[in-house]
Every structure is written in structure tokens, then in C-alpha cells.
Amino acid sequence: MALTLNDRLPIPHKNAEVKNVTCEFCIVGCGYKAYKWPLGTEGTYKNNALGLDLSQQQPTYGDWCSERMFNTIQDRDGKKYNLMVIPDKECMVNIGQNSVRGGMMGVSTFNAASPTKDRLKEPQIFRGGMLMETSWEEATTIIAKVYKKIIDNDGADEISHKTFDHGGGGGGFENTWGTGKLFHTAIGTASASIHNRPAYNSEVHSSREMGVGELNSSYYDTSISDTMLVIGCNPYECQTNLFNIHMQANLDGSSIENKKKEYDKGESVSKGKIIFVDPRRTASITNAIAIADKENVLHLQIKPGQDITLMNALVSYIIEQGWEAKEFIKNHTENFDAMYKVNKISLEYASSITNISVADIKKAAEWIAKPKPSGHRPRNAIYYEKGIIWGIKNYENVASIVNLGLVTHSVGRVGTGICRAGGHQEGYTRPEYTGPSRQNLAVIDTDIIQGKYLVYSIWGTNPFGQSIATQRLRNAVNKRSQIVKDAINGYHGNNLDELCDIIYNACKSGGLFVVDIDIYPTQSSERAHIVLPAATTMEMNLTSMSGERRMRLSEKVMDAPGSAKPDCLIAADIANALKAEYLKSGNKTMAKRFEGFEWKSEEDAFMDGFAGQGSKMASQGGPTGTLANYKLLRDAGNNGVQLPIVKVDNGKLIGTRLNYADGKFGTKSGRATFLPTPQPAMPKQVAKQVKRYKYWVNTGRINEVWQSNYHTGRLEFTAKRWPMAPLEIHPNDAKELGVTSGDIVQLSNDYGSTRAIAIVTDAVRKGEVFGAFGFQNSIINDLCTDYVDPDTKIPFYKGTAANIVKVGRSEGLIKDMTFAERA
């Protein structure tokens, strides 16, 4: 094989177009600059768009474009360009740094001669036994005709959907508004679910009901906290630049000057400490120790599922010591006594349940609440994420942490916060969801398995790898989709009314009409009858907000492949097609429901939704979202504005660094509400697996894989790193199983079976394994039970059990893969 040296990139021309791009991946939302200039031209070493002398070696932390930050692209007019997407030094989120994910935005863009070449380009329809290309008009007309028939005959709730509700790539305020308006008010279905879970619900219902919005602080405040408490969360891998920049600055002491500036007069100031609550040793923990030494890092290696007990123990001990924030509790909270009556437990009992020593629980409580030498209360930045959210009982899991935060006044003060760390960015503006209350929500994917609904619309997600009991879901949808496929195969004409009658009748006979909207072919498109191609980051203007509510306009840089469109405009196409069908049938009342989609661009959707609705709708922009527009956001650049917007001052958006600084919380009384959070028993489905199968299975994210692995599973660098999902196994277990690193193992339980590559490591405990989620070729969620928290319908993805057997070894599969210790 010829060796191609990757040792030179073209120099960005001085006249290159420069655009602001927000990373499309994790919640931190780092700023990038995209440079685009005609292929075949370049600047010179000294005269170029970067303003650097490129004949010289650039310094450490200098601007640089790696090969993966570069691509060649082609717009719809046929013109070809070079593209560089490099981290922005002026962005205060990442000050010029990238994660492995964001650093690959360049190579992730569509290039017909690269691993991204199989992007969906044109609408497709299942005819003649396969998916084949068709026009937007035919595709949306078929959707409209089938949906209309269902709405008229069976009711809109028969149209179930699973739709992204996030920011970043494939999301954003424009697209959540477009899809939300289509499903919630125009179609009017309550049979909704969200990209990563089987119902339409918040992941943090309890925090919101306690009056504490889940993103209430800023990364700057994290950098100047005394103690960081990180629960079920691995920021080095999952919120990379929150860890690398803001937490690291706190741990290594470089934020001390800022602390002096921000703290009260006379208040003790020192380097930050960090506490991790995690059943395994993560890279965040080992690297925090490398930065701050062992005495400033505490790892509470908790027994899975026992976080509530630990939080209750911390609260109890803090109160026993008299360290609670008495004034704050008295003046700004309610329900304290009811909470403490239920939650009070002894440290000894908690230690026996959580597997954490009494001494370590005491030490954690001291770091969080014991007055500092100056007598001031410690400032705590509390973060939790999927280890809690996807835990034993979502509602109490989150609430128990908020209780601890309130007891210690860790919200609304400089250097504090009680926040989810987050996965993807946010970007929610939708008409109010009118479905049942959280306790009565439909669990859509379980319903689908049981034969309910006539339509399954899947938008920007792959439920077949990322829901509960996914193997059962795949099998059920295979069968039901096939009923419709068989019916279509039997019709050779092209009268759309006849075709849609056939599809409808097949659905009424146990079939399921599957519509998939995405950027790549997936396990969803394999089962779909209509597939529509969407645009993503850099192919449209897109607004989102980060984990510190920082809203940016990520600008359009290039055209989407083929005739792919922004999701909001696809939603508009479907709505307009439905409107036309209703007008044709003379039903003006129904046609009216589909009005208001006359958008020509994503900016129209933004002005209608985020900037148009204010407090009329459920929007993360709140009532002052109406102050925003593209021009102001473009001017605000990669630093954007932290929501909520306070005002526009001389053409500048002024935002909010810290929420609840006024001590008024999001409840009717304005007081934050404590909640009793008793430790629940293991759910019966999970307990049954634990009884029958030997290994506890924890699941989670790894650094190099983003979500359903849609880009990262294709790109050479990351695909080579992880050809299949890794499964961390303790050395003692590995010995017993006769397994060494690199072996393929099979895991199985009552719900399904899957395979993974064994990684032998003592980062996990004996009897507990950790599998990475998101892989399309080894799906750990196949082992997840169908349990959801009855109070929120949120799954326990991180709790199941399985047996493990060694399958064998494929040297070819792993020959390029390193097995060195990660944590």
C-alpha cells in the first residue's frame, strides 16, 4: 500500500471567509473559528487569514490546525473549498483548546471522498423492496396523507414520535421549535418521547419542582469554588474543557487571584478541592490527583445505586455538626423539617449501605460545609450527571443532591452551583407539551413493543441502540415495519392515495409506518419507509445554549450535502403538506392548525420561536428571549450571552452569570423546597437480573465516542481506537472467565445479549463491569431492563446484570488498538 504522508496543509488565504462555530458535541460548547477559502488557492507563510508567521514553529498553546481540523468541501454551486475549523482563543469557554470531539469538526463535515461520504443526501422511499431516492414533494405528501388519515380516523395520538430536544448538532432552538410546533400543536399528538429516553419528560423534574433550575451557575464560578463535588459524572471525558480549563485552574491554584477578587472581605482563600462520587476510578479522578495531589482529591467509590443514602448521610452529619446554612434555610427555603425527618440517618448505617467509610463521609462533609478558617462557609460547585440521572430512581436521586446543595447554600452565591454537568448542549423552545403528568406519561418504546401506535417518527436519534431493552425494541419494530414493507411491495402503481391507503391498512393490521429523519443511515433508516436527509452544524445557522446557559449563534459555513435541509424546514415541509391535504379535502378548520410554517430559512423559525414567543411558550430563553436576534448574537461572537438576557445595552446582549442571586427560587412561594428522599429498594426487574446473573453492568460514555457514534464511528482516528464497545472487567473476574484484554466477550441476560471487547482493568471493582454506550455494532442497552422511575418515567440505564462468556479473539479487529490503562 502506498504511504501518503500527512505532513502539509494549505495555508488559509487572507481573504478566507471566517465564521463563528460552536462545537456541535458536548454541553460545554467550545468556540471555534471556521476558515473557508477556494480550493487550489492559498495564502503565504506571512500573509494569511490566521495572522501568523506560518514559516515558524507555533508555540505551545498557539493556534494550529491538525489534519483532522481540516477538510475539503463543495457547495451546491459546485465550487470547492478548503475548510479549517480551529479552537478560538478568544472564547472564554475554551481559550483556544479543543476536545478530541470538537477538534474533529473539520473532518466530520461532508466530503464525498471521505468516511462521511454516506451522509443522507436525498429523500428516500421504500419501494420495490429497498430504499430509493425520491423528491421532497413525494416524500412529504406521503407522510401527510398517511398522517391525515390517522388523525381523522384514529386520533393524533396514534402518531408516536421520538425527537431530539437538544442543542448542538442536529438540534438547536430553530429545530426544537420547528419539530415541537409540528408535533405538539399542528399534529397535536401527546405520544412523544425524547432522543435518549422512552418518554417525554425532564431528566431533572425534581430539581425544577424544588425551584432550582438545573443549569444555575457558570464555569467561572466553578473555577473559583472551594470544593467541587462531582457525582456520577466524568468531566475529563464527557465535559472536557470544563475539566481541563475551569476545574484544573481551581485545582492547580491559578484561579486564586480571581477568588480574592470575588470572595467576601477577609474570607479564606485556597486552592480548590474536589470530591468524586463514582463506582469506578475514572480518568477525571486520576488526572485530578495528578494536578492537585491526593490530599485535595477524594474518591468516594460508592456501591452502585446508593447515592441517595450518601447524600442523606452528608446532610445528616452536616446538620448534626451545626454546619447547615441556617439563615438561608430560614429565609429562602421551605419543607426543611419534613425532609430531615425522613432523610436523617446515621453515618454507620450509611457506610454499611454505600461501602464508603465513616471517615471518608465525614471528610467529604467537612470539605463541603465545615466553616473555613475565616469562619466563612465553603463555596461548593456541585455537579451531577448520568450516574445520577440514569440511576436507581431519577426523582429522588436528583432531589437528594439538591437537598445537600440547599442545606449548604450552594446556589445563587459566587463560586457555587447545583448543576447537572450535561451531555449535549441545550436548545429548547417548544409549545407546551399537553400530555399527561409525569407519573402518567406513556413509555413510548415499551408501548411500541406491545403493538401500540400506527406511526413511529424517529428524528435525529437512534432508539434501537439507545433506549431501554433495545433488542426487544428492534425485534418488535422489525416485525411491525415489515408488515408495511410487505404491503408496499405488493403495490406496483404510483397513485399516492392508493399507496397511502395500503400503508394505512397495513398499520391497522399490526404494522407500523416508520419515518426517519437523520444525517446518516442508521438502524432507524433500515426499518423506515420514508427517510429524509437533515442538515447539521455548519450547514445551517444554529443557536444553542451550553451548560452555563451561554447562547451562541453557530454560523452556516457550507451547504448541506445533496438537498438535505435544516430540521425546522423539514418540519415546515411536513406541516405545509398536511395543510395542503386538509385544504384539498375542504377541511379549513384542520388546515388552520398547520398554519404558521411559512418559513424560508432557519432564521424565520428562530424569530417565530425563541425570539417570537417569550414566556408564551416553554423556552429556555424565558420572557426576555424576545430581545435576541441573529444580528445581536452574531455580534456577540463565540462568547455569546448567558441566558436569561437581562437587556440590550448599546447593541450588546447583557446576560446572567449566576441564577438565583436574589434568593428567589422557581416555586410559587419563591422559596426553594426541600424534598424527603428515602433510599428506594432495587427495582424488581433489576433485582431479578441481579439474582440470576453474576455481573453488575454499569454503562456510560467514553471520550472518543460521541452519542450514537455517528461521526466518531466513521472517522478513521476514533473508529480505529474503538472498533467495538469496550467492556472494563476487573482482573480477578477476567482471570476467572479466562479473558484477557482484546478478547471478544458476550454478555447476556433476560432482556438480550450483546458483545464487546474486554479491557482488563482495576478501574472497576470485582463483580462490576462497565460498558460503553453508543456503539451500533455492540449495544450495551440490549441488557437494560424495561424499568423506569414510576415518578418520572426515566430509565435506570446504569443498572442491570448479565453473565459474561469469552467468545474468542479476532487479531485483525484489535491489531491497531491500544490496551494501555486510561485511568
Add this chain to the structure above:
Amino acid sequence: MVNVEEKHTRREFLKFSALGLGTIAATPALIAGDAPPSMSVYGSYTKNRVGSLAQLKKAGEIDFSYPDGNALCKAVYVNNEVKAYSIICTHKGCPTIYNKEKALFECPCHFTKYDAKKDGQMVIGHATGALPRVLLEISGDDIFAIGVDGLIFGRINNNVG
């Protein structure tokens, strides 16, 4: 707000040597080669002698610079093979430290790790590629560097600097 200027300054004064500060810019001793450079088979690269194979087997590692004095590299002897890499982390340009026992290049700035046994593949971290690999030619006891596969941090072209 985080003061960008302040942060950046702090980063430039990290306790270990960083590129461009002169302290680590290769001294003549680092530029290996008692053999005169000649053209590499990979075009514009010169062919530089890195050192002796016997010496590498004994020491386990040899420092050198390639393709010029500003490009710090290391040859290592792992799994009975000679491998050589640019030691500059391709995340933000910090010089990595070689962990001989584990055969890993470890970055002290943000803890990116690269496996010397696996063509510099990233074990974990924030780089978007493996460590640039120095292509070698071994002739008798002489190890020659003849090219670099992968862009060296801070360069638009490996042959600048």
C-alpha cells in the same frame, strides 16, 4: 469572567519547558547526525542519522530532533522494534514525557497519553490524531530518520521551523 489574557499567560509559564521559549529549542547536541544529510525517499525530507541501534537497545530511548532543530523527537525500543515519534503533544503542543515502563508518551498539560507500541495511538486525551511518527531506515547499526507521517504540532508544513 475568566481573564483570557491571564489564563494564556499562566499556560505559557508552565513549570516544564514549552515550545518557542527557547529553553528547549534544540541545542546542537540534540541534533543528531554525524553522517551528512542526504535526500529522503519521501521527497523534501532530509535523511538524518538518529543514532546507533545497539545504543538504543541498551538505553531504550534516544532523543533527537527531526526534521529540524525545533522538532523534538524520541526513538524508543519497544516489543523488539524501533519506533520514533515527535514528542510534541498534538493537542496543544506541550512536550510529552516518555513513560518507559508503560511505553507511553504522557502529556503533563492535559494528560493525553499515546501508546509507543501502537504507532502513537492516543490512549486517552484530547488530540485529534496519533503522535506524528518519524519514518526510519535502519542500515546496519545506523538508524536514520527519513520522513514524518502526521503533522507536527504548530506547523502547517512539517518542513517549516
